[in-house]
Amino acid sequence: MAHHPRQRSIAVLAAPTGSAAVIRVVYLGKLADVAGKPVSEFASSSGDLDWPDLLALFDTHVREGLAAAVRDPRVKVALNGAVLADREALVARHGDEIALLPPVSGG
Amino acid sequence: MPHRDIRLLTEPFNPGTLIGPFTQANPGLGGVCTFVGEVRFDEGVEALELTHYEPLTLPGMHELADRAFARFALMGLLMVHRVGVMRPGEPIVCVSAAALHRRDAIDAVDFCMDHLKSAAWFWKREKRAGEWHWIEPRQQDHSDLARWHTPRVGDT
Numbered sequence: 001m002a003h004h005p006r007q008r009s010i011a012v013l014a015a016p017t018g019s020a021a022v023i024r025v026v027y028l029g030k031l032a033d034v035a036g037k038p039v040s041e042f043a044s045s046s047g048d049l050d051w052p053d054l055l056a057l058f059d060t061h062v063r064e065g066l067a068a069a070v071r072d073p074r075v076k077v078a079l080n081g082a083v084l085a086d087r088e089a090l091v092a093r094h095g096d097e098i099a100l101l102p103p104v105s106g107g
Numbered sequence: 108m109p110h111r112d113i114r115l116l117t118e119p120f121n122p123g124t125l126i127g128p129f130t131q132a133n134p135g136l137g138g139v140c141t142f143v144g145e146v147r148f149d150e151g152v153e154a155l156e157l158t159h160y161e162p163l164t165l166p167g168m169h170e171l172a173d174r175a176f177a178r179f180a181l182m183g184l185l186m187v188h189r190v191g192v193m194r195p196g197e198p199i200v201c202v203s204a205a206a207l208h209r210r211d212a213i214d215a216v217d218f219c220m221d222h223l224k225s226a227a228w229f230w231k232r233e234k235r236a237g238e239w240h241w242i243e244p245r246q247q248d249h250s251d252l253a254r255w256h257t258p259r260v261g262d263t
Binding site (some may be wrong): 026028029030032035064078080081083097101102103104105106 | 137158160162163166224225227228229230231232241242243245246247248
């Protein structure tokens with residue numbers, strides 16, 4: 001699926017601020033290792049981010065290989081504590097928290 | 108109102124101290140079944156770490172408890188799970204069910220354990236020779252879960 005960037009800029013914050021004017025992304029399980037950190041924060045000039053935006057940000061602004069790891073169809077996505085039935089329909093706004101959930105470990 | 112005690116703990120716990128009060132909280136019960144899981148002494152494993160995600164993990168355990176209450180005739184249910192770093196021999200989970208009849212208590216504990224092991228929001232990694240390794244899902248967990256899927260009429 002081609003991504004058509006909209007007219008806006010996205011800032012990647014170097015250190016978590018706890019601010020409400022950002023979108024928090026939480027990496028669970030081994031995705032935290034792939035990302036090299038447990039949390040990222042992004043600020044978007046339009047105030048929102050969608051799934052293609054996120055995937056594009058991961059490789060360019062977090063760490064190479066993260067987008068591929070997140071594309072694994074077994075990775076689920078939660079928005080503000082609710083798991084999305086269709087992760088590609090994600091739209092996050094400032095103040096939202098996205099969690100990337102790899103398959104849970106076995107016994 | 109059924110008695111329910113669902114917790115995530117970040118510090119070591121003694122399951123024995125949970126069972127007395129849980130039993131006391133369910134007067135008139137006919138049976139209690141308790142399962143305690145501990146970190147196994149697997150060859151070379153120095154530590155086990157469980158990560159959770161606050162907005163999902165505890166609410167998910169409550170949903171599991173709702174399903175256990177809906178499925179079995181229970182008086183009370185205790186479900187306590189550790190997160191954080193644990194050493195071999197440390198308790199990691201304790202599930203206890205109180206019911207009028209033993210089958211409900213035993214089956215409820217079995218049901219909760221199969222779901223906690225394979226469908227709850229926990230990510231595990233183990234430390235071997237000083238290095239952490241993530242634990243992947245296992246096929247056995249899926250077949251454990253499948254035990255609880257009742258075929259519907261028309262299913263083949």
